[in-house]
Amino acid sequence: MNKKFFKILFFILTAQFFSLGSFVFAEESKGNLSYIPVVTPNGSTLSWTRDEDGAKVFRLTVETCKHEIAPGMIINAWCYNDQTPGPTIEAVEGDKVRIYVTNKLPEQTAVHWHGMFVPNGMDGVSGLTQKGIQPDQTFKYEFTLKQHGTFMYHSHGDEMVQIGLGTMGFFIIHPKNLIGSKIDRDYAIFLNEWFVEPGTATPNPNIMTDFNIFTFNSRAFPGTEPLVAKTGERVRIRFGNVGQESHPIHLHGHSFKVVATDGGDIPETAQWPETTVAVFPGQTRDIEFIANAGDWALHCHRRHHPMNAMGHNIAHVIGVNQDGIEQKVRKLVPGYMAMGETGMDEMNEMAGHMKGPENTLPMMGGDGPFGPVGMGGMFTILKVRDTLPDPKNPGWYPNPPGTVADVVTTEKTWSDNMVYICPMHPEVTSDKLGKCPKCGMTLKSEVKEKEEHQH
Numbered sequence: 001m002n003k004k005f006f007k008i009l010f011f012i013l014t015a016q017f018f019s020l021g022s023f024v025f026a027e028e029s030k031g032n033l034s035y036i037p038v039v040t041p042n043g044s045t046l047s048w049t050r051d052e053d054g055a056k057v058f059r060l061t062v063e064t065c066k067h068e069i070a071p072g073m074i075i076n077a078w079c080y081n082d083q084t085p086g087p088t089i090e091a092v093e094g095d096k097v098r099i100y101v102t103n104k105l106p107e108q109t110a111v112h113w114h115g116m117f118v119p120n121g122m123d124g125v126s127g128l129t130q131k132g133i134q135p136d137q138t139f140k141y142e143f144t145l146k147q148h149g150t151f152m153y154h155s156h157g158d159e160m161v162q163i164g165l166g167t168m169g170f171f172i173i174h175p176k177n178l179i180g181s182k183i184d185r186d187y188a189i190f191l192n193e194w195f196v197e198p199g200t201a202t203p204n205p206n207i208m209t210d211f212n213i214f215t216f217n218s219r220a221f222p223g224t225e226p227l228v229a230k231t232g233e234r235v236r237i238r239f240g241n242v243g244q245e246s247h248p249i250h251l252h253g254h255s256f257k258v259v260a261t262d263g264g265d266i267p268e269t270a271q272w273p274e275t276t277v278a279v280f281p282g283q284t285r286d287i288e289f290i291a292n293a294g295d296w297a298l299h300c301h302r303r304h305h306p307m308n309a310m311g312h313n314i315a316h317v318i319g320v321n322q323d324g325i326e327q328k329v330r331k332l333v334p335g336y337m338a339m340g341e342t343g344m345d346e347m348n349e350m351a352g353h354m355k356g357p358e359n360t361l362p363m364m365g366g367d368g369p370f371g372p373v374g375m376g377g378m379f380t381i382l383k384v385r386d387t388l389p390d391p392k393n394p395g396w397y398p399n400p401p402g403t404v405a406d407v408v409t410t411e412k413t414w415s416d417n418m419v420y421i422c423p424m425h426p427e428v429t430s431d432k433l434g435k436c437p438k439c440g441m442t443l444k445s446e447v448k449e450k451e452e453h454q455h
């Protein structure tokens with residue numbers, strides 16, 4: 001009896017010891033987190049170990065990889081640790097860091113710590129401050145973090161090709177002591193643009209201005225993960241850009257303040273309210289705001305940037321009457337549809353029904369709770385809820401009754417004169433908005449012949 005009791009006691013103590021041990025280890029590996037960890041949507045954070053001298057040790061391998069821009073499109077990218085952007089490095093001001101960089105690319109490289117105060121020989125400019133890291137070599141970078149803020153790491157060897165193919169990542173340094181207000185959520189989004197010829201998989205790094213794929217953390221909507229927060233929380237979003245274009249990033253439903261750049265914190269007296277922040281190549285910008293409930297669009301405000309692959313050297317036909325053309329062309333191209341007369345929205349509908357070139361994305365994509373969302377590319381959703389039973393998947397925003405814009409039904413309106421017709425099957429008509437039973441496309445409205453309603 002006594003023996004059994006001691007056995008059980010021993011078991012409990014041992015279990016306690018080991019769980020305590022792993023607890024301490026877990027805390028240590030997270031650096032006794034004095035900060036809210038940054039979340040890199042669609043990305044990850046780099047784990048580290050500690051050397052005997054107290055330095056935090058990080059390991060990066062620069063290599064070629066397959067990267068999914070969104071379901072249906074995989075590119076041949078150049079990556080850190082098999083991903084673009086590379087894993088986010090997180091540390092604390094005052095930390096000594098030791099970063100081993102192994103080159104598995106077919107050519108030499110170097111890693112630059114963008115915006116960070118490092119000894120000149122650690123600055124990572126191939127040829128200027130160090131020898132290039134040759135294929136299969138490992139270099140060691142070592143320095144003490146003298147600042148806090150949002151910084152970046154990126155290739156500084158054959159920059160046009162290597163950065164153009166994806167070699168970039170965040171380096172986030174948290175302040176030693178809390179500065180400003182406490183943050184509840186901290187997100188990091190890398191802005192980038194690519195040119196991938198439809199039907200191919202390797203981005204063309206020689207392109208100077210004419211890009212066709214625009215990404216948040218190298219993902220295009222609908223492949224972008226939403227940002228999640230609770231109502232009233234203070235949210236920080238960090239943006240980084242080492243691309244070719246500037247991106248004015250716009251957030252719906254909120255007013256935010258730009259609180260820091262990669263040059264440092266902006267004094268509170270110098271911050272002003274904004275809804276759009278321009279992030280130029282070589283810049284980072286941190287914004288903060290108090291979250292309001294809803295599903296809010298967060299996107300680049302250049303009109304082509306929340307779009308996927310589009311050719312724009314074809315004539316547009318907005319407002320051009322194409323009656324008769326369709327029949328004539330159909331004799332040559334069966335199934336041809338004259339489109340674009342009323343705008344590009346019907347292209348969005350078609351995307352789901354017609355097959356485009358291999359390995360590219362329809363111009364717009366993704367469904368919302370009210371229909372297709374006419375955007376792609378640099379577009380994601382900030383999902384704010386009073387409660388978050390499933391923090392990973394809050395679903396669509398349950399709008400309070402009477403707060404959604406909708407067709408007027410309380411009085412006789414123009415909508416009574418509407419008939420809804422399938423653009424693909426003109427014989428399918430309905431007096432209500434809906435889908436075509438033959439092809440599933442959304443029916444298009446047309447005004448009925450007047451005499452029906454004349455007295």
Ligand SMILES: [Cu+2]
Nearest residue numbers: 247300302305
């Ligand atoms: Cu943009």
